[in-house]
Amino acid sequence: MKHHINFTVNGDKYSLAVDPWRTLNEVLREDLNLTGTKLGCGTGDCGACTVMVDGRTVSSCLTLAVSVDGKTIRTVEGMAPSGEELHPIQEAFVQTGAIQCGFCTAGMEMAALHLLSHNASPTQAEIRAGLSGHLCRCTGYNQIVDAISVAAEKMSESRPEKEER
Amino acid sequence: MRLPKFEYFAPKSLEAALSLLSEQKEGAHVLAGGTDIIVKMNHGRLKPKALIALEAIMGLKGIRFHAQGGLTIGATARLAEVAFHSDIVTHYPAVAHAAQVMANVGVRNMGTVAGNLCNAAPSADTAPPLIAMNAEVTLASLKGERRLPLDQFFEGPGLTAMEPGEIMTSISVPFPPSQSGGSYKRISARCGVDIAAVGVGVMVILDGKTCREARIVLGAVAPVPMRAAKAESLMQGQEWTQKLIHEVADQAAQEAKPISDVRASAEYRRKMVAVLTRRALEEAHERASKQ
């Protein structure tokens, strides 16, 4: 039996009927065409599918779509403030060389957003710990860690960003 | 790698959840954070007819703490909440540590302590420190509630003392006695996304230089998280010395019943029980001495 769910993604309201066995990852990618969120493993081990649900990062591959009824979701497509091309985290990823193949990027940026919303000026070690569960095969993580440091500085210079729009 | 088809329920009350569970019988599984159950379903190791989500039940949320009554962790309290809850960090650092080092950020944001226990993996990180701290679980069914010491809860890999129709509603941990300290030490080949190859949770209660009581719980070295009873008894009433700790650690290693798998060999696991037991006891002793 399909379940009717209402939820908000990147500020847009959606109302749809989903089979209970469909994951949030599938619904975002296939029904909403928000393909910026990737699927790297399906077991919650790689982090590529990470999205924010009510301000918390979760693996969208382990989240049933039915369970997000009434919730607010933010994906990589909804990171940038309206009118801007890139969020400061995304801009920092571009500038520091944190992006190679780009497949882990959305999840990494979500992890960074979650980390910086709890800790505005993290140490290198805290950034690395905040990336636990996020695998990257290209960059060796160093430039990603740099990007998050740069973004933290940039973001604390400007006025504090609100967690959810 | 496709989820099997199932029905989904998200009852708003415990009563409704219990009714659903008894109606659906064996085919139904309870869903908390989903980080274990969805993976199992994805691999085809579990094909439930129905999932009953606990998330909408207000009474199962949250963490409560009183200096008299101790700690109560609701069934849907997430590992991330437990990991950084100030009372847990202060009074139950071993439990906080287990929740902090488990899996990864995303899993900790979704997964729950109750789920970690009910999944009953021998390597469940939260079990050893909770057992060491005398935790009890509350199990509810249509017949009523019962409390069970956590060290009687596990019956085998994936097997627990829960009866059909029961739901774990909370985990209770008494306030730690004075001059006590706990610790959890684990080992795995990588810092994150990892399943412990060995984990050791301990609690010691001191009486000056004497060890009044010690509880030593070993994870991932037996079909269930196990107490190292002989090792514990070696410590009781004894003066705390390095020599004693080494003997106790070796005894714990002898009691372990490890197997070899993709994560480590039995032999290595046994050796690590000794190392981690010693390190956990040292940390617990340091914490107890500060009290």
Add this chain to the structure above:
Amino acid sequence: MMKQFNIVGKDIPRTDAPTKARGAALYTDDMKLPGMLHGRLLRSPLPHALIKNIDTSRAASLPGVKCVITAEDTPKIKYGNWRLFPDTQDEYPLAVDKVRFIGDELAAVAAVDKDTAEEALELIKVEYEELPGVFDVDSASRPGAPIIHYYCPNNISVNRKIKYGDVDKGFSESDYVREDTFTVHAVSHAYLEPCSALAQVDLDGRITLWTSTQVPYIVQCLLASTLGMRENDIRVIKPFIGGGFGGKMELRTWEVCAALMAKKTGRPVKFTLSREEEFLAGRRRHPMKIHSKVGFKKDGTLVAKDLKIQLDGGAYNAMGPTATFLCGNFGAMLYRYPNYRFHGEHIYTNKPPASAMRGFGAPQSLYATEIQMNIAAEELGIDPVDLRLKNAQVSGDKIPDVATISSCGFVDSIKAVADMSGWKEKRKSLKPGQGIGIGCYSFISGGVFNWFNTQYPFSAAEIRAFSDGTVHLLTMASDIGQGSDTVLKQILAEELGLAMEDIRITSADTSMTPQADLGSWGSRVTLMAGNAVLDAARKIKEHLFGAVSARFNLNVIHELECKNGRVQSKVKADYGTSFGEAVAMVQKANRGEPLVARGSYTPRDKGLVTPAFGFGAQVAEVEVDKETGLVNVKQMWTAHDCGTVINPRSVEGQLAGSIQMGLGYALSEQLVMEGGNTLNTNFADYKMPMATDMPPSKVVHVDTYEPEGPMGAKEAGEGLASPTAPAISDAVYHATGYRCKDLPITPEKILQALEKEE
């Protein structure tokens, strides 16, 4: 030869990064087409069996299933990358008569949705007759072993030999001879994007295939031959790719099935593998058994080396023939071996096929070289750094009949890394449990070998210049995440004196981009595609220079240049005009004909291996917990020679990524197998290093200029995959006394060794 550059050598952000940063980059699995069907593959649960019968009738009649195929529905034409030698082509898209490993593909279904496709798979009934399997090189090469391919009764599918000098004489003249056997294990590419392919058929029956590949041209050609079609009837488009590392450089089953099923159904068909399938059946780095014998003079001078390597190839050749040659080639690299003999055997086993993976035979072969070098250094009483310096290859060295080394910064790399790491001091003064170790590498900048038997240039480029001052670069070179689109744009912008924004690029669409390019592997793109781009750019410049000379009535002896968006006299910049106007002049002179030039590069007279070698040296510092055996890598230092650094940040990204992979290879990654079955098919148990596992890293780019490279550049992508494992291994030895000859280094092995010592 050193030059001043405007754009080359600068930290230019990757031009695809903003698109990727905001999640707008489309990878194959992100695409969907109207009416698209979802495909799934049925894989063998047995490592070795005869297929007695496949009954697909129940699957085919399941509502929603639109197509089910087995080998019977295919033309049964074998494929493989070594098409110059058809004997090596041993793979069918779907198993014919026999399955040879757990995961071997037998059948495919396409259905209206994923759930139906999954359900249909379960309805296919296969009857097998199980055969005994062989799972290691020793049992597979033993007389009477089960035969995996009937054409190859001894299971040894490739024999390669390299020989020069007189090895036996060399050993007899040696003062010190050392013999060791090393074994190295299989690891996974673990690219984050699982393989995916989407095929569509047009009205004429031609196929368009979007696929996650490093080699669009190879896929185009092999797909055509496998389906009995003409090459130009296949169009392969490479969308954004989530990493390859050598794991996406062959035609694969799902690409064939997507194309064939699209043809049969008239509907688009997409296949995307699961991570479990990737680990269970995916390509991997070759496990090898390496027997190495080296002879030295007392003073440390190398005299001879005899190398025998058995490659555990798994069930099919895949890129194994190349790996078999290359591991022997790399065995002769780094140091001067006046007498050298190599024999490589590629052996079939009932395991998933091993294939190319970053380093392509070098990480295995150089692990043995470097560890043995360290053992020898200790026994000869010479510091490992000094022993290396004594024997290091230098520019102009010849490997007879194989290669001549052109630019070479190896000696400088060794000196620099020893210096920056404080080698001499640390080697003496570190406490027990702490250690420092060294590993070195050399790697090819693209292969000279033409096993694919292409009739086109190895790389090609087309440049269209426009009167608005922009140019459009078309190339089949494949950006798979390494950043080649950006690097090629940089080379072109530099050569034409334009800005990055002036250049548009279309890459890797076989119907649009010039024939051909062998793809992204063997660290060939910068050098080969870069040279093709330069070739085309120089042709454009000739046209522009002609027009500008005429317009300004320049003396024939005047030199012209493209600089800062202008085409002008080198000595008198006001004799010139903007790039766009110069293009317009050329067009006017040619009755409006667009200004287009094509360029190409094919190495000629560059030996058998490569036009240019990269070199480098790396030092690792570790701390070992002697109770748990856990290794903490505290610091890495690298000095390397990749010629001109075109994009420093990209090169540093390649380095850091290589260290991550090398760290995993040394310490934590392995495919745990039992009877042909892979036991750790997920990222929880396949332990790829995470951010918290990564050591800090320092790097020096040794300054060289490669005459054969575009603007002096050579490889930076793969060589660095080799030194990390031996450096860490040597550091572990220094810290604990445990010398690892069988990778990976596990805590258990360290503890066992420490116990033995006590």
